[in-house]
Amino acid sequence: MTETAEEAPEHNGPPWIRPERQQHIEWRDDDIVISVPVKSGTTWTMNIVYQLLVGGNAGFDDVYAEVPWIEFVSRPDQPVEELLDLLASMPASRPRAFKTHSAPPDIPFFKAGTGKRVRYIVVFRNPEESLVSFRPFLGQHTDAWFDLWQMPKEEMTRDNFPDFYNEIVNPRGMQGMLFGFLAAWWPLRHESNVLFMHYNEMKQDQRGSLQKIAGFLDIEPSPTDWPKILEYTSFDWMKRHEEKFEAHSVPPVPILQSGAMIRKGQAGQSRAEGMTEEIAAHLREVGSTICPIPEAVEWFYTGGPLP
Numbered sequence: 001m002t003e004t005a006e007e008a009p010e011h012n013g014p015p016w017i018r019p020e021r022q023q024h025i026e027w028r029d030d031d032i033v034i035s036v037p038v039k040s041g042t043t044w045t046m047n048i049v050y051q052l053l054v055g056g057n058a059g060f061d062d063v064y065a066e067v068p069w070i071e072f073v074s075r076p077d078q079p080v081e082e083l084l085d086l087l088a089s090m091p092a093s094r095p096r097a098f099k100t101h102s103a104p105p106d107i108p109f110f111k112a113g114t115g116k117r118v119r120y121i122v123v124f125r126n127p128e129e130s131l132v133s134f135r136p137f138l139g140q141h142t143d144a145w146f147d148l149w150q151m152p153k154e155e156m157t158r159d160n161f162p163d164f165y166n167e168i169v170n171p172r173g174m175q176g177m178l179f180g181f182l183a184a185w186w187p188l189r190h191e192s193n194v195l196f197m198h199y200n201e202m203k204q205d206q207r208g209s210l211q212k213i214a215g216f217l218d219i220e221p222s223p224t225d226w227p228k229i230l231e232y233t234s235f236d237w238m239k240r241h242e243e244k245f246e247a248h249s250v251p252p253v254p255i256l257q258s259g260a261m262i263r264k265g266q267a268g269q270s271r272a273e274g275m276t277e278e279i280a281a282h283l284r285e286v287g288s289t290i291c292p293i294p295e296a297v298e299w300f301y302t303g304g305p306l307p
Contacts, residue, residue: 014138016074017073029115035181041125045202046067052213052217056232057228070137094282111193117165119194123199124300127175127272129269132275133162133269138156141255145256166279179288180290195212197249210229
């Protein structure tokens with residue numbers, strides 16, 4: 001079952017993301033899937049779920065060791081068995097939580113009451129904000145990481161956002177990473193084992209969002225745990241301890257330059273990051289063909305009550 005970069009199915013993202021690996025996982029009851037598009041609050045949500053599960057803990061070394069990324073390949077010759085052995089070795093004393101940028105069917109979906117009891121936390125962010133954040137994030141991947149994959153860095157990076165969109169995102173059809181994700185999850189938004197969250201909502205009300213996630217996971221933190229959980233999931237705390245969120249324990253070489261994972265955490269700043277009116281219009285036009293559901297696209301951009 002060993003895979004190589006050449007054998008992996010083609011997709012429009014980086015070669016170290018292989019969604020097909022998730023089909024091999026032996027799922028457990030109470031598994032938690034954190035399904036979020038790129039640069040849309042994934043690491044924050046991973047930390048929220050982890051802190052809720054453990055009652056607040058500042059002593060962890062790497063959140064990616066606690067919440068594995070199940071479509072990630074740490075080196076080109078890594079066999080899928082290595083991932084499966086890691087997941088099987090996770091303790092059964094608490095629910096396992098996983099990160100993925102995939103949506104169904106790339107991530108297996110178990111409808112409540114059928115098959116395994118798996119819960120899905122699905123977070124969305126205005127796609128303009130996701131894309132403008134994605135550009136510097138890719139640029140802050142280390143040269144050693146690109147060398148490991150024998151990939152010229154310029155295949156995935158540009159110095160400004162218009163060039164990044166016009167020369168990388170659009171030719172590769174990378175809008176599908178965002179709007180295809182929306183189209184896949186939207187019909188499942190009211191399933192009882194699916195929780196939709198919007199980044200705007202999470203930024204505006206951290207405590208309320210944590211309480212909503214805790215309720216969905218049937219977790220009741222004690223009065224002494226709540227202050228710790230709120231502190232350790234705050235942007236300021238995560239920024240001060242950013243080494244805990246950079247997946248340093250996973251690959252043989254550093255993936256990211258220091259400070260790349262936790263950036264500004266702001267909403268409504270896409271124009272300041274290089275998004276133009278022309279690109280914004282093109283992005284929405286293309287996105288609306290990928291997900292031809294106007295109410296879904298509108299919610300994607302603005303959040304608010306879920307239709």
